[in-house]
Amino acid sequence: MTESAQNRGCRARKSFEQALKAHRAGHLEEAIRSYTESLALNPDQPQTYNNMGVALRAAGAFHAAVASYHRAITLRNDDPGSHSNLGNALRDLGRLEEAEACHRKALELDSCYLKARYNLGLVLKDQGKFNEGIACLKEVVKRKPDYVDAHWDLALTLLMKGDLEAGFEEYEWRWRLAENPPRQFDKPVWNGGSLDGRTVLLHAEQGMGDSIQFARYVARVAKRSRRVVLECQKPLVNLFATLEGPAEIAARGEVLPEFDLHAPLLSLPRIFNTRLDQIPIAESYLAADPARGIKFAKTLEAKRFNIGLAWAGKPTHRNDRNRTVGIEPFITLLGTPGCTFHSLQIGQRAEDIFAYGCTGLIHDHANIIEDFADTAALVSALDLVISVDTSICHLAGALGKPCWVVLPYTPDWRWLMAREDSPWYPSLRLFRQKSFGDWLGVFARIDAELKAITDV
Template identity: 45%
Template sequence: MLRDARRFAESDACLDALLASRPDHADAHLARAVSRLVRGDLRAGWEEFEWRPRRLPAPPWAGEPLDGRRILLHAEQGFGDTIQFARYAPLVTRAGGRVILDMHPLQFRLLRSLGPEIQVLVRGPAPAPHDLHCPLMSLPRAFGTDLTSIPAPPAYLAAEADEVARWGRRIAEIETGKGSGPRVGLVWAGNPNHRNDRNRSIPVERLAPLLDTPGLRLFSLQTGDAKAARPAALPDLTAGIRDFADSAAILANLDLVIAVDTATIHLAGALGMPAWLLLPYAPDWRWLLDRADSPWYPSLRLFRQPHPGDWDSVLRAVATDLERFAAAQFAPQKQS
């Protein structure tokens, strides 16, 4: 609570006192990791983050020379985390490892776009043979990542060309009669089981300032339970999605994504497409504090609550910039 209120000195004092009496309290170390990471103290945060539980018996990799050994990189948390830290897999290859990427089946096709030198496998009951392993979220520590050395190429994943064409045809059928403005996809809610979902998701009725913006072709990218509340003015683009490769192909047909903190925003950033992220006052650690950009994803803009719960200010600011975006996108077409 103190951390989310940005009372960091008091939060640190609580955690330090607990760890002084119980040095092996894993949850306290993880809480201190998050507190350091959100403030940009990445190297100290990665060290504390290593108090996560381990599942594999093989030796963990911590950045030492690989010399051609087989290294299993495996996801351990959400889909967005996997997308964010998959960027390190090519770096492990260049560091001398034979990389095996152990993935959820819904992300298998998408992550094959990392390159042919990386062996992407669907997670099975037992891991593939390997010499070393490293959870994806331990890779920043292995590479000594700080704010000045985040590997952030403009794009490191790609949609499949044939899928882009197939979804492009479907979207063209859906949008008949919607005009010719830029295509904008919206996501307003995350997984309701997420511990911070009550802060990060937006009630759909609060989207009115965006839905009233002229000169746009707006679409819903919302999935899960919140999809049932989709406004009638938002055509649904999610029917028929099989996996994240399909989602990537859909995004490739849009001009902009506006979303709360979900896997969709990570996917847009990894593809290098323009995306606006709507953040609560107490954001997830990876978005840091008080900045309008992300060192992890160059194509993102961040819109933040100025006060806890203040989505109205965020959405008014987004609506204003959205009008400018529509006008700027339309201007070249009008001139030509």
């Protein structure tokens, strides 16, 4: 007996409601399965296709999400949410011009749709259209002053444009992000006022690369304070002992010494009114302990060009799928005549060396690197480092060692856009994708440059 249309409709609604419940609970696989069941019973549901697209995108299935949104729009072309959601998925795929058009279509349908205006600001930033992106995001926060994500992305856009003063001022909105609550101390925050002989605690935040980058400000604080205590991630403690300025260094999680005021490291550029042409730079501000280099000495070949490689960053980084290349593109470099290669990779991704058959082509030091002071000793002995955007390139820059950084089309704000140098680190050279996902082009340029400098 054929099932009635009414009964199928009821079952479709029930599956949709189950999907919504699972989706809200973060159970993406279950949600996608229930959306699919609902659509099998009734394919004329634009909202279900839209919701399934949201779940697919959250699961990283960007191509499928695009297809799902297209089906939603085919069924209902006047829904601004579906158009903007499609734009988000296209942005994930690097189809930035198409993404921009989708968000503009959403705003054409509803000019008051703040989420679409916010999303448009993001994709304009990704394309390097900074003035338009900033205007877009400023309009969003004007209409909704407490729109935390818009303030945060406005800060990143200003910073990427190179407007560090305005960018770091807006960057203070990071403390309003749900995933980034501020540290709680029983002492007041230092915002740059007179220290009057008091002790300041400077504490690290975010990743270890961030800590290395902004540790340059510690010496400036020390000139204005009686005493500086620096709290950082444990793997950085021994390395940061070479910094100028701190009287004491504590590992995060340890009992802190007495202090009167505190400040997060990434607030120091704002406190010191940093501009692009006034970044505190030096040839180096960290140093390696020569004694730590002894354990690497046997693998360093004096008559060859010694190169360190890092191909993966922290997987929890929000842009890691774009910035982490993996070992495969680096393998093309391993046959370069006159070169000896050294892995600077630790953790799980160091296992790529064995997994990709490279054990005879690159020295694996993961089992003897205990902390960043060890890594610094190895980096200091190398002729060149080639790295993705991770803590290794910050370490090389802070040590003043030559480092080639491979960057995605839309990089992290600190690398700015459309330049090969870094105002933060004079020893770094930036190799950027010329189009989204074009690692082949990046490594073709690196291969040619490497052969040119080693062809002696």
